[in-house]
Amino acid sequence: MSGKNTGHGGAPPVRFQRDGDDDSYEKTLVFEDAGAVGEEPGFAFETFAQSEADAAAKAKARSQPPAEPQGVRPERRPILRRSYLPPGDVVVDARPVGGMTVVTLRGRINESFRGAELGRSLSGTVVFDLAEVDRVSSFGVKGWLQMLETSRMSACYFFRCSEAVINQITMMRNFCGPGHIHSLMVPYTCAGCGEEFGALYEAVTDREYILGRSPAKVECPNCHGAAEMDDDPWSYFALDEHLLEAVPSDLQQVVNHLTSTNRIDPIEKFISEQETRIRFNAPLDGRLRLRRAFSGLEGRVTLDLSVTPAVDPAGLHRLIGALRDLDHEVSEVWLDGAPIDLIRSLLTDPVRRVYVSSMFVEARCLANRITRPVLVDIDRRRQVLMSHRLPPIEANWAIGPVDISDTDVLFRAAAELGPNNHPPEPERIYQPPPAPYPHAPHPTPIPHHTAPPYQTQSTPHPILHAQQPPPPSNNTGLMWQAAAVAAFMSLVGAILVLITVGWIISSRTDLFQLPAVASGERSLESAAPQSEGWDGGNELPPPWVEQTFLVNDEQVLIVGTAVGTDTDETAERSKVAAIYELIRNLRQEIRSKPAGKALIPLEAGNQPDPDRVVDQYLRDVGDWATPERVNASIKRSAGEITVVTQHALPKQVWDRLVEYYGTSRTFRGLAVARRFPTDYTQQPHQQTPLVITQAASWFRSAAPQDGMRSVEGRSVTSPDDYVKIAKQIWNDLEEGERMSMQLYHGDRPAEVGFVRQTAPKPPSLELLPLEGP
Numbered sequence: 185m186s187g188k189n190t191g192h193g194g195a196p197p198v199r200f201q202r203d204g205d206d207d208s209y210e211k212t213l214v215f216e217d218a219g220a221v222g223e224e225p226g227f228a229f230e231t232f233a234q235s236e237a238d239a240a241a242k243a244k245a246r247s248q249p250p251a252e253p254q255g256v257r258p259e260r261r262p263i264l265r266r267s268y269l270p271p272g273d274v275v276v277d278a279r280p281v282g283g284m285t286v287v288t289l290r291g292r293i294n295e296s297f298r299g300a301e302l303g304r305s306l307s308g309t310v311v312f313d314l315a316e317v318d319r320v321s322s323f324g325v326k327g328w329l330q331m332l333e334t335s336r337m338s339a340c341y342f343f344r345c346s347e348a349v350i351n352q353i354t355m356m357r358n359f360c361g362p363g364h365i366h367s368l369m370v371p372y373t374c375a376g377c378g379e380e381f382g383a384l385y386e387a388v389t390d391r392e393y394i395l396g397r398s399p400a401k402v403e404c405p406n407c408h409g410a411a412e413m414d415d416d417p418w419s420y421f422a423l424d425e426h427l428l429e430a431v432p433s434d435l436q437q438v439v440n441h442l443t444s445t446n447r448i449d450p451i452e453k454f455i456s457e458q459e460t461r462i463r464f465n466a467p468l469d470g471r472l473r474l475r476r477a478f479s480g481l482e483g484r485v486t487l488d489l490s491v492t493p494a495v496d497p498a499g500l501h502r503l504i505g506a507l508r509d510l511d512h513e514v515s516e517v518w519l520d521g522a523p524i525d526l527i528r529s530l531l532t533d534p535v536r537r538v539y540v541s542s543m544f545v546e547a548r549c550l551a552n553r554i555t556r557p558v559l560v561d562i563d564r565r566r567q568v569l570m571s572h573r574l575p576p577i578e579a580n581w582a583i584g585p586v587d588i589s590d591t592d593v594l595f596r597a598a599a600e601l602g603p604n605n606h607p608p609e610p611e612r613i614y615q616p617p618p619a620p621y622p623h624a625p626h627p628t629p630i631p632h633h634t635a636p637p638y639q640t641q642s643t644p645h646p647i648l649h650a651q652q653p654p655p656p657s658n659n660t661g662l663m664w665q666a667a668a669v670a671a672f673m674s675l676v677g678a679i680l681v682l683i684t685v686g687w688i689i690s691s692r693t694d695l696f697q698l699p700a701v702a703s704g705e706r707s708l709e710s711a712a713p714q715s716e717g718w719d720g721g722n723e724l725p726p727p728w729v730e731q732t733f734l735v736n737d738e739q740v741l742i743v744g745t746a747v748g749t750d751t752d753e754t755a756e757r758s759k760v761a762a763i764y765e766l767i768r769n770l771r772q773e774i775r776s777k778p779a780g781k782a783l784i785p786l787e788a789g790n791q792p793d794p795d796r797v798v799d800q801y802l803r804d805v806g807d808w809a810t811p812e813r814v815n816a817s818i819k820r821s822a823g824e825i826t827v828v829t830q831h832a833l834p835k836q837v838w839d840r841l842v843e844y845y846g847t848s849r850t851f852r853g854l855a856v857a858r859r860f861p862t863d864y865t866q867q868p869h870q871q872t873p874l875v876i877t878q879a880a881s882w883f884r885s886a887a888p889q890d891g892m893r894s895v896e897g898r899s900v901t902s903p904d905d906y907v908k909i910a911k912q913i914w915n916d917l918e919e920g921e922r923m924s925m926q927l928y929h930g931d932r933p934a935e936v937g938f939v940r941q942t943a944p945k946p947p948s949l950e951l952l953p954l955e956g957p
Contacts, residue, residue, distance in 0.1 A: 258401040258410040262384040262443075264315055264344075264369055274317070274324075275454055276302060282438045284309045290316040290454075292324070295839070299327030303334035310337045311438055315344035315369055315382075320352050322777055322842050325359070328352075332361035341366045341428065341435060343442065344384065347415075354422045355848065355855070356779050364428040366439065373414040374404035378556035380414065381405060387427040394421045416911060418852045451477045463488040468523075470498030474506045482513035486541075490521025490559065500529055507535045516603065519543070521559060524590055527597050540601040545594055547577060551584030558588075562598050569598035718819045726817050729828050733769050740833040742766045742811060747826050751818065758829040759813065764794040766811060766833065767801055767861055774846040774860075782877050783846060783857045785889060792862050800861040805844065809837050849903035851910040852938060853880030854925070856892050856903055872928065873901045886936050891928035914940070 274291040287302075287310060320328070332340075340363030342349070350368055352359045369382035383402045385394060393400055399413040399421075413420075431439070450466035451474075462477050462485065503526070507517060514537065519526070522543040530538060541563040548555040558577055565575040572595050579586050588594070718725045734741040744762025748754035774780040802810065811831035819826040848857035855878035864871060872891035879886045892900065896913050900906040913923050917940040925936045 258403040260403050263372075263402075263405055264382040264384075275456070278302075278305070281311075281441055283434065284311055284438050286311045286313060286438065286442065288313040288316075292319040292321065293317060293328060294319075294321040295323035295327075297324050297327040299329070299331035300334045303331035306331075307336040307338075309339040309341075309434075310335070311341045311343050311366075311435070311442075312363070313343045313442065314346050314349045317346045317348050319348050321839075322846050323839065325352065325356070325777065328359065329361075337362065340364070343367055343439065344369055347371050347382065350420060350423070353426060354419060355850065357425075360426045363426075365423060365426050366428050366431065366435070368423075370399060370420065371414040372402050372404075372411040374407060374409055374411040375554070376409040377404060377407040378554055379404050379406040379411070380556075381411070383411075388429070388431055391427065394427065395424060397421050416852060416914070419850050422853075453477055459484040459486050461486045461488055464492045466492070467494040467496070468492050468499035468503060469494070469496045470502060472499055472502065474502060478506050478510065481510060482515075484516050484518070485510075485514055486518045486520055488520045489523060489526070490542075490544075492521075492523070495523045495525055497525075500526055504529060504533075504535060507538050510537070518563075524593060527593055527601070530601060531593070531596055534600070538601070539603055540597050543594070543597060545591075546589045547579055547586045548589070549579070549584055549586050558586075560594060562594075562601075566598045566602060569595055716820050716822075719817055725819065725828060726815070728815060728830055729817060732765055735835070735838065737835060739835055740766070740811075740838045741814075742769075742831050742833070743828060744831070745826065745828045747824055749823070749825060751825055751827065754825050754827040755816065755829060758827045759831065760794060760798050762811065762829060762831045763798045763801060766831075767797055770838075770841055770845065771860060771862060773842055777846060779848070780846060782888065783848060784860050784863070792864075796864070797861045800864050804858075804861065805841065809833065809841055847903060848877050849907045850878070851907050852914075853883065854886060854936070855879075856900075856906050858903065859891075870928075874903065874906060876927065883936075885929055885934070886927065887929070890930070890934075893926040893928065893933075895925050896923060897926070914938070 274289050274293045274297050277288040277290075279286055285306060285308060287306070289312065340361065342360070342363055342365045345353070345365055345368040347369060353365075365387050367384055367386045370385050371380070372383050373380050381404075387394070392398075397417040399417050401410040401412060403409075404411045450464070450472060452463045452465065454461040454463070460481055460483065464472075464487070466472060468489070510517070517535075517538045519538065519540045520542050522540050524543065524545060527540060527543050530540070542559055542561050544557045544559055546555055547558040556579070558579055560569075560575070560577070562569060568575045574588060574591065574594075577586060577588065717723060728741075729743060731741070732743040742762045742765050744758040744760065744765060746754045746757035746761055748757060771784055775784050777783075811833040813829050814832045815830035817828045819828075845858055845860055848855045850856075854876065856874045857877045859870075859873055859875045863875070870891065872893055874892040876886060876888055876890040876892055878888060892906065894900060895906065895909045898909050898913075900909060910923070910925075917923055919940060921940055923938045923940070925938075927934055927936060
């Protein structure tokens with residue numbers, strides 16, 4: 185090319201850098217103006233410039249997300265409003281439909297789910313309707329897998345999988361078993377009004393959205409604005425191998441039947457051994473008919489108002505009137521998800537036997553000014569609320585602190601609408617009818633055996649609120665005499681029992697020499713035997729010593745043993761041994777789960793120091809999961825003291841421990857869980873509270889057991905924090921911007937970077953060494 189670079193009138197300089205070049209090395213191409221180039225014969229500059237401009241425009245278009253057409257409204261899809269279900273066991277309904285078995289599950293799949301029993305009853309083609317599965321616990325996963333193993337299903341389809349089910353499928357590849365996903369509910373949130381709901385995606389018709397990890401905007405059922413997916417599509421749509429590729433004709437007929445007949449009743453009633461649950465799906469207004477739902481109720485009743493779309497004064501008036509008219513066979517009524525207007529009415533004019541277990545209040549995020557209803561579990565947080573303190577509020581949509589309105593109503597509801605805050609029911613007594621006044625006409629006598637006592641019009645028999653039929657008048661004296669004799673005999677019997685118990689205590693004081701109780705764990709020094717043997721002379725220890733670890737329906741029992749010279753010091757060492765035994769069995773329990781081996785690896789090398797492990801455990805969960813001593817046995821022999829202690833932990837606390845250490849959370853293919861107490865070492869890279877448990881195939885350098893330190897410099901201490909912070913930062917990124925996570929890769933600090941892009945491919949990753957921790 186002839187001529188010189190004039191520095192103006194031509195295309196801008198193009199800077200490029202080759203792979204491996206230093207940052208300071210660059211080359212510049214300069215195109216001269218058309219006039220200068222045109223002097224060189226045979227070169228069509230205009231054609232060349234136009235082709236370069238077209239290529240640049242196409243490249244830019246490929247890197248940008250497609251623009252939404254003007255005037256295109258968000259999609260209308262079948263939706264399911266987000267349900268706020270209180271803790272409750274799953275309800276299973278199995279019925280034949282068109283040659284298939286349709287199994288509908290509602291509630292929480294937990295330890296009460298009899299998976300093996302259900303599986304043995306299933307054969308042929310089975311369709312699972314899972315839209316209302318609120319949660320799947322670790323014990324529920326075990327029951328679910330037992331159901332798949334024991335069934336004789338020839339084909340299995342999952343219809344309307346809930347968010348809880350999808351989360352399990354994306355974490356556990358064997359959760360689907362031989363089945364395929366027909367459709368799933370995708371969580372959505374409307375930024376305009378705060379409405380939360382699930383939108384239906386079908387595996388076949390919406391395959392492009394799912395495989396492309398590009399969810400559509402869906403019309404909000406409340407304000408009709410554009411709602412967006414309320415989860416990470418890369419994680420939530422990681423279902424490729426489980427999606428149904430084509431819908432068989434017989435399955436389509438069953439789905440059409442379920443879709444056409446699956447209307448939601450205004451009021452639904454569910455009856456279990458523990459309670460009768462009534463759920464309100466329609467607006468609570470004057471048109472709602474309550475008589476049929478409230479007839480024949482007895483025992484404990486729960487009214488689920490968590491999905492009621494609207495409430496008006498007429499509906500509140502009808503509901504409160506129906507509660508006042510309930511039969512005496514109803515022992516208690518609990519309100520779940522109660523609207524605040526109903527709570528205000530009950531505080532003004534309480535109804536006997538009606539208590540509140542949870543209620544909705546308005547929460548406002550001070551950072552983004554979004555206001556949404558939040559559910560407060562009053563039954564579990566009653567003591568905190570009664571002290572006029574707010575418990576932790578679950579508001580994952582908030583990016584900063586939240587302000588709760590109507591806290592005075594919330595505090596009063598906890599204090600006044602509980603089972604211990606109502607006056608007792610009036611006694612059901614019999615009151616005989618009053619005597620006729622002097623001028624009443626004398627009735628004609630009627631024989632007693634043919635009719636009840638006669639009542640005149642002028643002296644009506646009073647109708648009492650809790651009246652019982654009167655006893656026969658001619659036996660009243662005999663009944664009083666019999667009652668007096670029975671009372672006297674009971675008093676004599678009680679005196680004899682007290683005398684007998686006193687004699688036993690005085691003669692067998694050894695029955696009451698347990699050195700420790702569950703509530704105190706007092707010193708054992710005074711109870712230490714002075715003679716050799718177990719507990720002062722026995723050759724054998726108590727039978728409970730042989731069972732070092734036992735789990736039953738109510739509690740977990742753990743036994744620890746220690747040898748020393750000081751009684752109290754040895755007892756403390758025995759407690760450490762018991763807690764270490766608890767940790768060891770907890771580790772085995774989690775590793776026995778389908779995904780447990782990925783969460784907790786095998787112990788390598790030397791056994792960890794029990795003192796260090798127990799100290800870490802107590803730092804993690806000591807405030808709510810420290811077992812209490814319930815038994816102790818002491819043996820003195822040759823100057824040494826052996827102390828064996830038995831400790832108890834409530835079964836629900838044990839279940840919570842399994843969930844605490846056995847739960848992982850995933851963000852864009854990178855899963856983390858809490859580090860187990862036995863996996864801590866003195867090395868910095870093995871002291872992070874979170875550990876990577878699973879890394880997608882595109883991660884070349886991030887591996888399981890790497891320590892997770894922070895996300896964009898913000899420390900994370902729980903799997904939920906990890907996902908929440910990562911999502912917040914990721915959603916704020918612009919196209920081409922980068923988010924980093926700091927971790928320990930092996931024994932060196934490293935950084936994993938994600939670059940936001942719209943192309944449907946795995947996120948780019950780079951591993952950079954850092955200078956310090």
